[in-house]
Structures are given as C-alpha cells and as structure tokens.
Amino acid sequence: MKKMMRTAAIAAVMAAGALALAGCGKEAEGPYAGQTLHIYNWGEYTGENQIADFEALTGARVIMDNFESNEQMYIKVANGDAFDILVPSDYMIERLIQEDLIQKLDQSKLNCLDLLTEGVKGLPYDPNNEYSVPYFWGTVGIVYDKTKVSEEDLEQEGFNIFLDEKYKGDIYLYDSERDSFMMALKALGYSMNTKDEAELNEAYEWLVQCVETMEPEIVTDEIIDNMAQGRKALGLIYSGDAAYVMSENEDMGFFMPESGTNLWSDAMVIPKNAENPDLAHEFINYVSSYEGALDNSVTVGYTSPNQEVMDELSSEGGDYYGINAYIPRTGNEKDEVFVYDEATRKIISELWSKVKVAASNA
C-alpha cells in the first residue's frame, strides 16, 4: 500500500550496489546455497533484517525490486518478467488469479497458515488462501489532531467531515483513486464496490465539492511526516501509517467511521513463471514466522497478520500499545475488501483524474 517515489530512486541505486557487493561475498552455506530468490515488493515495506536473515537461514541470495503501485507491478508481471515472490494488494491478487498469472501454493510446503490471525484469512479475493499468504493488513481511516477536531464531529459526520467547512484548508486527501472513491462512496452510504454509474457519479460530485470548497492538499506519503508534525487537522490515511503517526505524536488519533471503510491486505503470491517456487515457499514461511513477522511489523509499522506478533506489539510494553490504528477493525459489516472490476476501475480512474483537474482549477 505504500507508495514512495524517493524509495524507488534510492532502491534502484542500492540494488545496483547490492549486486556489485554480492559478488565479493564468501560462498554461503545452507540448504539453498547458490540459489537466487527474486522478490518484487513495495518500497520501504521490509523488515530491516528480513533479507539478511533469510539469506543466512537458507544460504540463498535475495534480489529485491520495489514498486510503488499495484498497476506498476502488474505491467511488469504481465509482460513476463520473472519473479519468485510478489506482494500485491487484495484486488490485484484477484486480477492475477483471473488472468492466470499466479500459481496455487503447495500447502504441503507451507507451515504458517495456523500462525495467522483469523481476521485476515480467507478474505474474498482468495477465500481459501489457495494462492496467497497475507504479508500486512489494515484499514483506511481518518487521522486527526485531537486538539483541533472534536470527536463529536467525527462520530456524527464520518467521512463527511471532509466537507465540513469548519476544517477548510486544514485537510489532506490521499492521492489514490481507489481510496478517495471509497471515502466518497462510504460517506454517501454506498458500497465501495458499486458498479452503478449513478452512484459513482454521485461520489465524483462529492469529491469535486470537497476539492472546490475545502482547499485540501492532495498528497501521498508526505501525509505521514506532516501529520506526525501536526501540520493539518485531518487526513485520509492507511491504518499502518496512522499507527506510526500516533506513536510519534500523542495529539493524533485514528478514527474509522461507522459507515464502513476499506479492509485491505497485501499478500505474498508466487507467479506462474517463478524460477524457484520451492525457495519462494520457504520465504513465505519465514516472513510469516514469529521472527520474520516481528521484524517486519516493528520496522514498517503496519499490522502483522501473525497473531502472536500482533498481540505482543499491541499489549502493554509493545511498540503499539494503546494505538487503536494498529489493530484493524473486524466485525463491522459495512467494512469491505476491494473487488477487482476492470470496467469500474477505468471509470474511477477517469473520474479521479477529473477531480484532480477540478482541484487544480479551483
């Protein structure tokens, strides 16, 4: 879910450096010595020791490329670039399954499904976890400055608080068509997976009203640092980013409207053309294990699907104790997972680009 342009630039340089360095290391030992694992993951989305530890454990060499959007990843994979592990989001996994680009996991090689928390298993895009094992999960909600925003407004207005002129000039929107339309559709009381053009158009009008009257700043990951420094009152944010913001700044809160929100999950899958599926299964097991999941969640700040890690980090003494954003909400019937539908996706992207045009002409 993270989108970081600078990471992409830096990662490219580092990858080149890593390749050069890898050549001079000693011959590694382990069950997979001499083999290579190609990972394609989001930028800034890996535990600080993940790669080194996995290499030490297996003796294999890991090469990681980063992407900044599901679509960017899709183009490469659909063009036939070979990777052993991908970490796409829910709706993109659905698309990859539909287009026959990823393979069923070999359950006999996996030992990790029992470790995962119930809330993240069997989500609609892959009901039996035949293709994917969750990597991180979370929701989308509102990050707010408790000193500037009244809880009452949040409770009453939900996502409609982004149209409340009391907070004009004091809000961040997230530059993502899916999340913006989710917010608008949920504010209007519709399903975020609606295919009804009239409802989509209403959502579009809602967003246009927002950008024309509220003077929002439409940002991506700048929201994380800016909210941590308390620069605006409100923003649309991924729960994992909110957890980080709240751990940095006590004045910040995270709110999930009762009208429902997006429950998302980024999960590990193995493409059809993977060169080393055995090693890929090994990697999935490692990342899901207590050690791998702890390292991941502590570094990145997103919610671990590993039950034990989730409990430990959110209980007293844990890194995210008392931070509601760390535990994704389960049990609200209006929360939904994204469903992939190409026709709707196209309508939404076109409308979102019109919203941005309206914003710059406002």
Place this chain on the structure above:
Amino acid sequence: MKRFPQLAIPYIVWSAIMLLLPMLLIAIYSVTNQGNSIVSFTFTLEHFHKFFTDPDFLLILWRSIGIALKTTVICVLLGYPVAYFIANSSERMQNILILAITVPTWINMLVRTYAWIGLLSDGGIFQSLLKLLGFGEVELMYTEGAVMLGMVYNFIPFMILQINTSLSKMDKSLLEASADLGADRVQTFLRVILPLSLPGVVSGITLVFLPAVSSFFIPKLLGGGQFFLIGNVIENQFITVGEWNFGSAISMIMAVIMMLSMYLVRKLDRDEGAERRVTGV
C-alpha cells in the same frame, strides 16, 4: 578527400528505431481507438475533440503555457547577467564558474527537486527565515511560487550555458571597433553585444521553455497532487487511467504547440538578423 557516407547508416537506422518509431506510435495512438476482437483498432478524432471541448483541460493547458513562459522570462533575466559576468571573467575564473553551473546538473533532477521539498516545507529553512524577518508563517510548499522556483532552478543552467557560449565566442575586435567609432559602453552593449548574443538567448529559450511546458514531476513534487499541469494530465492518462490513446492525443497537441512556438522564436530571430544586416549596425 574520400568520404564514407555509409558510416552514417547505423546511426540513421538507430535513430529511426529509437526516435522515429516511438513518435510514430504516439501519432498512431492519438488518432485510433482500441477496437474489439475483430478489428484491432479504428481511426477516430474523438480524443482531440474531447480535449478541445473540455474547458477544464484548456484551462490547464493555458496555465501550463503561462508558467513555462514566466519561467523562461525569469531564466533570461537572471541568466543573462550571470552569463555576461562569466564571459567577462578571466579564463581561469570562467572555467571555475562554468563548472560551478554544471556540477549541480550532474545530480539527478528528481533528487535536487526533493531537496527543495525539505527547504520549502513547513518548518524548513526558508519558512523559519521568513518568520524571523517578520513575515509570519508563510506557506511555501504546494504553491505556484514553489513550482516556478523548482522550474527556474532546474532549467536555468541551460540558459546560462547557451548565452555564455555565444558571448564568449564573440569576436572581441568588434567591441574595440565599436569603441573606436565613438560608442559608449551602453551603446556597445545594446547595439553590438546584445544582438550578437541573441542566437544564444534563442537556443536558451528553446532549452528552457520546452522542458518547462511539459514538466510533470516538478509540479507533482512541489505543487502537490492538486497542482495539475498538462504534463501531469498526460502522465496520469498513461500511468493511472490507462487511456493511452487520449494521452497520446494530448502529447501530439503539445508537440504541435511546441513546434509552432519554436518556429515563431526562430523566425523572430531570423527577421531581426535580417534587419540588422539591412540597417548595418
């Protein structure tokens, strides 16, 4: 002397494949529509129609050209004195100064623009400085000013280098002749130096205006997601919307606008040159 024209063949083939072919594809994309399973594409002008009938797009196009023009004017006004100063320095100093202008361009533009985010953002150096001077909390990031600053900063080296080249190439004996004929320094500048350096200014304008009008990452980074220029519209059509045909059509429109403006600038330059010869400055 024997010539080897066939040596140019690899180059011609290379540029045909790497330059002409992509351009041709964009041109084809811009006048076609993805068809169904029977016809792979159909010809249409609807993308152009869509662009020119939508006031929102035209407004953005207008603003993009305006910002690029302002950037170009600022670059000329700031770049000319700098180039003049460099051209009149000692040779050693010239080398050092040219190097100083060139060194930043060795670093990737994207990285340098990111540096500006840090400088301009809330609580950054510039805001603190303005606060110290009693201007209060001025919002610098995500404004047109920030975008202009980023553009001028990124493109001004091209202007300085071009003007400097034409200034330092100038035959110094012309200046002596001008002085001999009784012109003072201002007259010499206005009637000899300035006209002779105009070709440099013109190519400088070309090198600044073209990238400025189509730039998309500078407005994206310094202007924020709500600051759309025509380059962002094109990027958006290709990367997120997936409407390659419409994106190509806008690219073609931009290409035509750029060619026209270049033609006008060159013509202006030629006409002025002709005039100079006639009046015999």
